Amino acid sequence: xxxxxxxxxxxxxxxxxxxxxxxxxxxxxxxxxxxxxxxxxxxxxxxxxxxxxxxxxxxxxxxxxxxxxxxxxxxxxxxxxxxxxxxxxxxxxxxxxxxxxxxxxxxxxxxxxxxxxxxxxxxxxxxxxxxxxxxxxxxxxxxxxxxxxxxxxxxxxxxxxxxxx
Amino acid sequence: xxxxxxxxxxxxxxxxxxxxxxxxxxxxxxxxxxxxxxxxxxxxxxxxxxxxxxxxxxxxxxxxxxxxxxxxxxxxxxxxxxxxxxxxxxxxxxxxxxxxxxxxxxxxxxxxxxxxxxxxxxxxxxxxx
Numbered sequence: 001x002x003x004x005x006x007x008x009x010x011x012x013x014x015x016x017x018x019x020x021x022x023x024x025x026x027x028x029x030x031x032x033x034x035x036x037x038x039x040x041x042x043x044x045x046x047x048x049x050x051x052x053x054x055x056x057x058x059x060x061x062x063x064x065x066x067x068x069x070x071x072x073x074x075x076x077x078x079x080x081x082x083x084x085x086x087x088x089x090x091x092x093x094x095x096x097x098x099x100x101x102x103x104x105x106x107x108x109x110x111x112x113x114x115x116x117x118x119x120x121x122x123x124x125x126x127x128x129x130x131x132x133x134x135x136x137x138x139x140x141x142x143x144x145x146x147x148x149x150x151x152x153x154x155x156x157x158x159x160x161x162x163x164x165x
Numbered sequence: 166x167x168x169x170x171x172x173x174x175x176x177x178x179x180x181x182x183x184x185x186x187x188x189x190x191x192x193x194x195x196x197x198x199x200x201x202x203x204x205x206x207x208x209x210x211x212x213x214x215x216x217x218x219x220x221x222x223x224x225x226x227x228x229x230x231x232x233x234x235x236x237x238x239x240x241x242x243x244x245x246x247x248x249x250x251x252x253x254x255x256x257x258x259x260x261x262x263x264x265x266x267x268x269x270x271x272x273x274x275x276x277x278x279x280x281x282x283x284x285x286x287x288x289x290x291x292x293x294x
Contacts, residue, residue, distance in 0.1 A: 163266065
């Protein structure tokens with residue numbers, strides 16, 4: 001009898017369990033992140049030319065844009081039009097460049113290249129879809145008229161902008 | 166035959182860019198009369214850049230007078246790698262309706278031999294009432 005009562009009392013206490021709702025709160029914030037995916041390298045196919053073209057020993061730079069919210073940003077990428085540091089140069093430099101879509105995380109982004117806007121050395125893309133887009137940036141520079149680049153260190157800058165719409 | 170070796174230079178660095186949120190922000194009256202303010206959040210995910218310049222523009226990217234933090238003359242933020250910062254941007258109230266973009270731009274130090282050569286700029290848009 002005592003054993004039965006002890007078991008019954010224990011069962012009463014065990015059955016009175018407490019439960020509580022513990023929420024997990026999250027907030028998705030629209031943001032844009034720019035990442036340098038591949039370092040660019042200038043090749044020197046001829047003494048008067050530095051270029052990132054693969055066929056000429058160069059490597060084009062690749063910049064990745066990650067956008068969390070669709071249609072919230074536009075990307076503006078400018079290829080170099082001057083050296084930020086170089087040996088002394090006493091002749092003109094002829095700059096060329098291009099920006100193209102290299103890879104996309106969403107197949108709908110394949111329209112970016114056809115809808116892009118180009119002005120001066122800048123290319124503007126409307127980032128209509130959320131996800132990641134890889135942009136390839138090429139750069140070529142010629143020195144004077146068949147003039148050889150002097151030996152030394154050459155450095156140029158790519159400007160990558162992400163502007164909220 | 167003498168050969169001159171040209172050093173091939175890296176165009177781009179190897180680091181991620183910074184984050185500047187929210188993407189759309191509202192200017193509100195400050196506790197100081199004649200001043201409007203907005204609070205922005207900054208995160209530096211680049212390990213090669215520690216200085217960023219804050220810029221305020223109108224719709225045509227014309228600069229607008231502003232101040233940050235404690236009214237310092239400097240418009241530069243210093244943030245180490247993986248550091249968060251809250252930045253208060255102050256603009257005169259008479260300019261508040263002109264403000265369209267509040268941006269941050271990375272500033273690359275000249276002395277770095279292997280400096281990242283991607284200058285990143287992220288702009289948030291101001292929502293006018």
